[in-house]
Amino acid sequence: MTSQRELTRPIAARAMRVPGTSRPREEILKEVAEYNAGFEGPFKLLLGHDPNKLYLWRIQLDCGCVEECLTYGEPPTERATRDFLNGGLIQAGQRLCSSTHGAPPCYSTIETWDDRREETFPPDPIEPKYDMSHEEWQLFRKDHEYSFAFWTVTLTCRHQTEICTDLGWRPEDKLRRLSPDRLRKMRDGFESYWESEPTEDVAEQAHREHRRRMLNDGWPRPEPEQECSTCRRVRWIVGYQAIGWLVPRPKPPKPKPSKRVQLTRKLAKLEAEVAQLRRELDTLE
Numbered sequence: 045m046t047s048q049r050e051l052t053r054p055i056a057a058r059a060m061r062v063p064g065t066s067r068p069r070e071e072i073l074k075e076v077a078e079y080n081a082g083f084e085g086p087f088k089l090l091l092g093h094d095p096n097k098l099y100l101w102r103i104q105l106d107c108g109c110v111e112e113c114l115t116y117g118e119p120p121t122e123r124a125t126r127d128f129l130n131g132g133l134i135q136a137g138q139r140l141c142s143s144t145h146g147a148p149p150c151y152s153t154i155e156t157w158d159d160r161r162e163e164t165f166p167p168d169p170i171e172p173k174y175d176m177s178h179e180e181w182q183l184f185r186k187d188h189e190y191s192f193a194f195w196t197v198t199l200t201c202r203h204q205t206e207i208c209t210d211l212g213w214r215p216e217d218k219l220r221r222l223s224p225d226r227l228r229k230m231r232d233g234f235e236s237y238w239e240s241e242p243t244e245d246v247a248e249q250a251h252r253e254h255r256r257r258m259l260n261d262g263w264p265r266p267e268p269e270q271e272c273s274t275c276r277r278v279r280w281i282v283g284y285q286a287i288g289w290l291v292p293r294p295k296p297p298k299p300k301p302s303k304r305v306q307l308t309r310k311l312a313k314l315e316a317e318v319a320q321l322r323r324e325l326d327t328l329e
């Protein structure tokens with residue numbers, strides 16, 4: 045599965061007058077400083093931004109929304125940018141909109157398993173979490189320290205996400221699937237719930253469709269299909285307006301006119317004076 049928006053042919057973006065006006069530069073400079081403060085030592089150099097090198101643009105997206113963006117001088121459609129939602133990259137010519145505009149959740153298939161990290165959690169508290177009853181919580185609760193592996197995966201839509209697996213699982217392993225008996229019970233459970241709770245909600249419908257596909261596939265674990273929150277917000281840039289360097293450059297001094305230009309001007313001035321004197325003299329005669 046690949047998001048429809050991702051497959052859409054790129055709309056050629058053009059330089060244009062983007063509606064509205066940009067925020068005061070001081071406000072944006074403050075945000076850049078706050079972003080840079082999040083890094084220390086060599087990371088500051090690597091991931092931080094030198095405000096003196098940043099160029100401010102206003103862009104219009106294909107959803108109609110207007111956003112501001114900063115580049116290192118190049119037009120905002122030229123380079124892939126960092127996906128601040130899920131890591132990875134947003135392809136050149138696209139940006140994330142701050143709204144989903146009510147788009148339903150998108151699911152994409154895992155294409156590659158990239159990075160792996162492990163995380164250890166303390167024992168769960170005795171008091172139930174996640175609105176569970178005491179009985180339900182007892183089934184889920186772990187009374188000892190436990191660890192999971194977290195994988196960064198790239199999806200067929202080219203975005204990334206992170207998913208959790210058991211420590212021992214490796215991409216070359218087979219996906220675990222339910223036995224036919226357990227699968228039938230699970231399908232019956234879902235079907236009777238969905239029948240009793242019909243929904244018009246597009247998000248819920250998308251989640252149900254995803255579960256249906258997983259049931260048809262034997263309920264594989266880890267799930268080969270993941271929700272991509274980036275697909276829901278990614279948009280094509282349709283137009284951009286150059287605002288200027290974030291830290292305005294001092295105006296270059298006007299070049300001095302050449303000696304020839306200086307002399308020509310001086311001569312013209314003197315000739316005008318001579319002509320004036322001649323006219324005055326003529327009136328006397």
Ligand SMILES: [Zn+2]
Pocket residue numbers: 105107108109141142143145
């Ligand atoms: Zn938008």
Ligand SMILES: [Zn+2]
Pocket residue numbers: 047152199201202203272273274275276
């Ligand atoms: Zn995606």
